[in-house]
């Protein structure tokens with residue numbers, strides 16, 4: 001009986017090996033008309049918990065989603081880290097197959113790319129120093145506001161009367177500028193804001209937020 005069980009076990013393992021091999025082969029054949037077996041994801045890996053570095057690797061919610069998509073397509077995932085405002089150009093030029101970067105679906109972006117179904121809800125929040133006189137987004141008139149270049153936070157800040165908008169490539173650079181008093185606040189997506197504030201006791205997030213937004217994967221229109 002024991003020998004029989006061992007043999008069955010060996011067979012199952014052997015068959016499992018065959019199955020995954022077949023899946024790989026089918027995958028690379030299926031993908032030959034897509035990206036030659038590699039799914040290239042463009043992102044800006046400065047946006048925890050969606051994308052950030054763990055050692056040399058880009059990890060996070062978006063990296064996990066892309067890995068699951070690549071797996072389903074039988075493709076190998078390659079992540080390209082770039083400035084946030086380079087992601088859509090990378091996708092439209094075909095340098096990347098997908099843009100996954102906690103990217104909000106906006107009318108403007110829809111003119112250049114298509115979006116998948118949305119996968120997360122978000123809002124823009126305001127981060128200030130603990131002792132700030134700014135108590136709500138209504139107090140931002142005439143203030144120095146830090147944002148990430150080309151993001152929805154950048155768009156909102158641009159609409160605020162008499163405000164000076166300082167644009168940074170990384171959320172963490174905006175946070176640093178806020179801590180050293182170069183700017184009065186930072187407008188950024190809520191989840192990265194929480195990740196930044198958790199590491200900085202001298203900062204807080206205001207309760208009031210801007211309008212609701214939705215994240216989706218962007219792909220070329222064709």
Ligand code: GLN
Pocket residue numbers: 044047084101102103104105122148150151152153189
């Ligand atoms: N959700 C914001 C946007 O799409 C910010 C995204 C980001 O900085 N990665 O503009």
